[in-house]
Amino acid sequence: MDSHSKPCVTILGAGNSLGVYMPAVQLGIYLERSGISNEVCVLENVYVDGVKNKVPAYRKAFHDNFAIARKSVELARDISDCLDPTKVQLLLEDWSRERRTSFIALTGFWIPILEQYERFVGTRLEVDMLHLDATLSPSYLVYGSRSERYNHIWFYEPTKKRFELQLPMTDEAPIPFRQREERMVVHGGGWGIGTYPQAVQDLLEGGMELDVLAYFDEDIKPDPRICYYRNDPSWSPWLRNRRGEFGFPPFAQIQHGETPIYLDSGTVPLLFERIRRCTAIVSKPGGYSLMESFAAATPMVFLEPFGRHETANAEYWTKQGFGVSFTDWKTQGFNIEILERAHCNLLHAREHCKTYGGVNYATQNESEV
Structure with missing residues (x-):
């Protein structure tokens, strides 16, 4: 963009969590289609290289040991000492x-950079801080009151009786429940953490057929009732694709003895296409997973949460009638009617829900905020 171009909205995401990265990319696509110039920025690209290079090792450790992953939530802290001052300065100069004065942040870890930018330009910024959890997530908690000056957008408001605001995800209408494949999508979020491997075994014993997201080669354990899928292991959320954009991870079905063909998913994540066609998502209650559940009208079956924010998410979704805990559902014999009722509740809620339209664009359409 040259100095005479119209200023664009800057979407602040991060690659350490696909639950932050994926909605940032989807917002960018949505705003572009709405005629709003925007750019997605990924936090790790202003990290010290040594810190960024350690992320894959953390990912593997958290995947292999859920207890370590849960401990990391308790140890969350200000990331200022992870930032490369030269990279930050170049970004602020750009x-x-x-x-740039309009920002949408999907993680509180951008707060120190936004504060520095305000000092640098001497201008008050318009910032929407998006909350995809039903309570403050660690990235906001560590900064306390420092975010109060910004505009906070809550998608899961426990104080409100119904779910009122969704992220833009798809133009496709939900598939009727009884027209869906009798399969369930099982995964452990972006990093593959949690108790989902045990859930796979329990569901197989219950006679279910599954679509399972694999993260590493050793995750793939051939079974005639499982279709394995995987994001391209060579893909990185902080590297731009061949179009020079931050896009969704290339995705493939893994078939024994065949080389996977990873496809660029374009405007909608390809895993979401499986979610639309299945009867449930079985996963930990991440905020982005709830948004996928709502967009597809596919019920959530909750596994053990990752931190207090995910515990609040599960409680909120259950109260809305959109999901059930795995433990409760197993106790009730994996009753499919429970899922169908949740699907109907999701369909009904979609009739009253608005779509977040981006910072400074609240009045562009009365169906958007």
Whole structure:
């Protein structure tokens, strides 16, 4: 963008969590289609290289040991000492040159950079801080009151009786429950953490057929009732694709003895296409997973949560009638009617739900905020 171009909205995501990265990319696509210039920024690209290079090792450790992953939530802290001052300064100079003043942040870890930018340009910014959890997530908690000056957008408001605001995900209408494949999508979020491997075994014993997301080669254990899928292991959320954009991870079905063909998923994540066609998502209650559940009208079956924020998410979704805990559902004999009722509740809620339309665009359409 040159100095005479119209300033664009800057979407602040991060690659350490696909639950932050994926909605950032989807918002970018939505705003572009709405005629709103925007750019997605990924937090790790202003990290010290040594810190960024350790992320894959953390990912593997958290995948292999859920207890370690849960401990990391308790140890969350200000990431300022992870930032490379030269990279940050270059980013702020780019923003200043392009007159950036409108931001959408999907993680609180951008707060120190936004504060520095405000000091740098001497201008008050318009910032929407998006909350995809039913309570403050660690990235906001560590900064306390420092985010109060910004505009906070809550998608899961426990104080409200019904779910009222969704992220833009798809233009496709939900598939009627009885027209769906009798399969369930099982995964452990973006990093493959949690108790989902045990859930796979329990569901197989219950006679279910599954679509399972694999993360590493050793995750793939051939079974005639499981279709394995995987994001391209060479893909990185902080590297741009061949179009020079931050896009969704290339995705493939894994078939024994065949080389996987990873496809670029374009405007909708390809895993979401499986979610639309199945009867349930079985996963830990991440905020982005709830948004996928709502967009597809596919009920959530909750596994053990990752931190207090995910515990709040499960409680909220259950109270809305959109899901059930895995333990409760197993106790009730994996009753499919429970899922169908949740699907109907999701369909009904979609009739009253608005779509988040981006910072400074609240009045562009009365069906959007």
